[in-house]
Amino acid sequence: MGASGNQSELDVIFNPNVVAVIGASNQRGKWGYMLLEHIIQGGFKGAIYPINPKGGEIQGLKAYPNIKDVPGAVDLAVIGIPAPLVQQAVEDCAAKGVKGLIIVTAGYGETGPEGRKLEEQLGKTVREHNMKLVGPNCVGIVSTAVNLNASSLPFVKGNIGFITQSGNLSEDVRLLLQQRGWGFSRLVSMGNQTGIRFHEYLEYFKDDPETKVVLLHIEEVKDGRKFMEAVREVVKKKPIVVLKVGQTKAGARAVMSHTGSLAGNFQVYQAAFKQLGIVTCSDVADLVDFGGTMAQLPPLKGKRIVILTDGGGHAALASDALEKCGLEMPVLSAETQQKLRAVLMPQSQTGNPVDFAGAAEYDLWTYTKVTEIILQDKDVDGFLITGALFGLYSQAFGPELKNLELDVTRELCKVVKKYDKPVIMHHLPVGENEPIKILREGGIPVYFKVETAVRCMAALADYGAYLEKIKARAAEKPVEVSRKPKTSQIIDKAKADGRTSLLETEAKEILKEYGIPVGEFRLAKTKQEAVKFAKEVGYPVAAKIVSPQIVHKSDAGGVKLNLKDASEVKKAFDEITRNARAYNKEAQIEGILISPMEKKGIEVIIGMTRDRQFGPVIMFGLGGIFVEVLKDVSFRIVPLTRGDAEEMVKEIKGYPILQGVRGADSGDVEAIVDIILKVSSLVSANEAISELDLNPVFVFKKGASVVDARMILG
């Protein structure tokens, strides 16, 4: 099917041969009018059948009363009729053997319980007949390869794929692309995601030769795990840029762990994006500009950027923006500076920023000369021209400069083409003009804000760094995932007892079985045992209540630390038992946990919570106030590679503390990474564990030890 070589189930959407428009109309203002009009005007390469009960002729085409009346097969039905009529139309489509549906109609789940019922029925029909559905409640799709504009938007063609959860936003994006001379390879307005979901579109875009970059507007991903799998494959081939909205606090959700309470929806998404090499942005304009830039330019191979400016004002803005984005501005080599001096003027600066200081006004060809010299330098990764004013030179110095401006910009594009390095231009905000058009079409993106140009450069750097990273990590073994007998036993027993959390002893047994260091511990049922165990593990010891009913041990007076001898242990045993009874009469006391006092290390927390979409999420942070007050924590989604675990340890603000500050010992990062990877394995293998806090874990100069552990079942 279709014009494009890509073979996929979604070809019924993106590469149909025959399209029917159900609800097609001659009446302006109706969706059925607009959709048909756009499909015809777009020059769709296949056959178009208007469907309308009245039959006759619609917008010059023969109309059929029902899709079932159409002669021959129909690949795709575009439906724009009132919600109450849609179900019958879809069933007709099913009867006709139509496999692709686009339903723009609103009035479904987004409107309340009644709409939700309609939507469920629709979903059921679609699944039963193995149909592919876009929508409902959307503005349609665009597929440039077959000239199909089955949307409410004017048709702008290009090489950018865009999947959006908001119809209105697709109009923003369309307008911005058009202004910059760019366009869509494919556009998908997802609507309510009743049928096709993110990961299916992404799988399609992966092998789509028309799409050079994929833009996503995400409110909520369903099937987070599949989304991740799909993204992983796409990003190897082409960049993905995401605008995630809905950054407000996650809704009320009962959580019993620190990790659960800190893993807000937005944090988890951010972790996923980082881990997957998705470039993030924070507004629609950046989404478009990152996309257009990345569709045109190669990723950056390093972070070393040279700035070319005419005067200090823009250079200062550019330097600030570069620093903010983590890019570097190295001083140019003596050799390059010497070459630059030969083409610039005495007052020009050649270090970096390179400052024309009037040289370009004097001779516009200086632009191309300087550019070539800089791109030749092997220690330069990217080149940023700021404060350009093509079109203004001729305005200020006479119209005879007009042709020169065109010649210089054309030549500039030629120079840039010779080198595989991104060149981006910031231009004074003059609006569109001929030289700017030449630059844009010639492979030099032009932006009217310095900061936009710099952020686009940073997006190329981020993507380049990710590609390097996956190359370097290709040899990394994935974390082994295996169920272990004792762990399964413990969990099964707790479940059989109807418990929703494990005892500290149970949690620690599980950690031990997974090779996570927990120190020694013994469960004393009697005072005599307590003394005996204390002697065995070695004084001083800690004594802690073990009771399924007591989760917050300290609150219940159930913890005694630093017990130095037998008499202190006995006294503690009695007191803890008494306190526990007083705290909760019903508490069933399993015994008292005796463990040696750990020497104090750097306190960290390692935790896990299960996100509704993405599954198990691991959290790392420094303990105590760092996690509680500053919320200085990092997240990654399971499964993690060793590299992921290392990154999450190093990205917290308090990381210098693990490197050792004020003469204090450093902490063993490898030991932390090891625990994180083992937790990743543990929670992957045991889905029954819904939340987990290792808090605190003491980290020493060499090694680490889990001091307290909580595991919640769910």
Added chain:
Amino acid sequence: MGASGNQSELDVIFNPNVVAVIGASNQRGKWGYMLLEHIIQGGFKGAIYPINPKGGEIQGLKAYPNIKDVPGAVDLAVIGIPAPLVQQAVEDCAAKGVKGLIIVTAGYGETGPEGRKLEEQLGKTVREHNMKLVGPNCVGIVSTAVNLNASSLPFVKGNIGFITQSGNLSEDVRLLLQQRGWGFSRLVSMGNQTGIRFHEYLEYFKDDPETKVVLLHIEEVKDGRKFMEAVREVVKKKPIVVLKVGQTKAGARAVMSHTGSLAGNFQVYQAAFKQLGIVTCSDVADLVDFGGTMAQLPPLKGKRIVILTDGGGHAALASDALEKCGLEMPVLSAETQQKLRAVLMPQSQTGNPVDFAGAAEYDLWTYTKVTEIILQDKDVDGFLITGALFGLYSQAFGPELKNLELDVTRELCKVVKKYDKPVIMHHLPVGENEPIKILREGGIPVYFKVETAVRCMAALADYGAYLEKIKARAAEKPVEVSRKPKTSQIIDKAKADGRTSLLETEAKEILKEYGIPVGEFRLAKTKQEAVKFAKEVGYPVAAKIVSPQIVHKSDAGGVKLNLKDASEVKKAFDEITRNARAYNKEAQIEGILISPMEKKGIEVIIGMTRDRQFGPVIMFGLGGIFVEVLKDVSFRIVPLTRGDAEEMVKEIKGYPILQGVRGADSGDVEAIVDIILKVSSLVSANEAISELDLNPVFVFKKGASVVDARMILG
């Protein structure tokens, strides 16, 4: 002089009656051509005299060979001739009695030592003759009140004052203003600030009736104190928005205190802006948009914003942006929602965001009805319309809607005018069209990015909050500044000894004299004295070396803590003395400081450093790793009000620790504020103290105590 009623020394720049252009030319491409052309084309209301050695006629005006040849007085000379010729021209101006100079010529301090010499000579001449100089190395000035465009820029007239340190940036701003239909009341390209400085321009703008808002582009302020004084007066009358560039690390500067090392140039500027109620922004577009908005709209009286949208996509973006900016989105009252339901459709949302959900497409007048209902609600402070698509309605639904779009936007402006509440619109990025022009001119700023619209709203909220704050603080007494005898003695003695730092005992004596709690301390010269003092202050005690040569006492083994009895004190005395000698043979030992061990409180640091521009800057932070690793500190510039001090304590991220976390005691914020204000007084009165660290200060549930203090003289 001049057309405007404002009486000021800068009237020779902004309101001249007679202007001469030195270097005026008939040759396109020369500065002297462009400047004269712009002055003539701008329609300057006074007399214009071209000056050129060749005399004759220039651009239709009689030219004079020298300014001294001009008949009658000249107020302002605009000079655009090569640098080597400028000095003579300026001397001629002086001879002629000209008081205003604008020198656009480059080639001064910015080019190196030779240029610097030229600039110094120029400055001297200007000062000697009491002339007011703009530049050199600038693009000139604009003064709309007298139709004077003495700049290289096209003339765009409006009510926005702009002072910039970059000529190129003024072109960016000019273009952006023009696109939005705004313009300059006065523009100043400062150049090298050889003559007039920021504070003088600000003083002028304060009483300038043409200027509704002042925009600043700052790389570096000279005369920081005068800048602050001027700003304080301006901000009471009109908003100031600043774009500060040069956010990179402060250059190498020898500092001996924590405070000094943390008080980077950018941090100090940010503190000054916050303290002064200057609205900050981070790029040129925001500078313009904040400016245009604030010139038109009243400040917000609160933070309660209502969003109107058509569909969820823009509403989600707007909500995210509002939260990021610290604005609020309260649910509308039942009464208002009821009124809204009466004009909307069943599927529309009325909580907040208010979502048309198609109602506007159905009837465009819904816009004005909804707006009126929302503005009537006394619990709404500001109104944000997102995703508007005026001009697109008629495009989508037929050209017959064109007039309706115009009528509705006109009516919308009328509705908005009735209420003293800011209304800002986000519109799909369609470029300019007639309805948008109506809205903009009718008092509804229109932006093509949701985030821009929200940030503009936040700028109005920030300014409004500042005005409220100064009203509330009007009664606050300024901190008393007084020299005190003992402090002066101590400082004089240290200076006489040639010391650059005070002994801990001296520093604590000074603190004591200023009423800052330091606990008891005695300087023991002998072992016997040490024992005697220890008994007097009460065991356990701390013993610390006191020596002008030993600044880092711990490193020298010069600190012993928790000494419990006489024998421990004696032993400590010997050890400290021995260690100190071993550490530095030359060290002159003044004695051993004996003080009672403070019970441990929350550790904080209070410090002061002197900024080259802004003078004494106070720093506050939590002690230890908070300051060293996380750099979680706040700054304010002396003099501080009590409100400033409270704000700086509360704005650090670790503030919850002072409120008490994990069952720990809270810290006495008032005690901290008290110390901060007393330090402010101390450093104001004693300029010899160049840096100061109180580190740590222990903060208790009630009260606080300085445990260690360092004062540097300079």
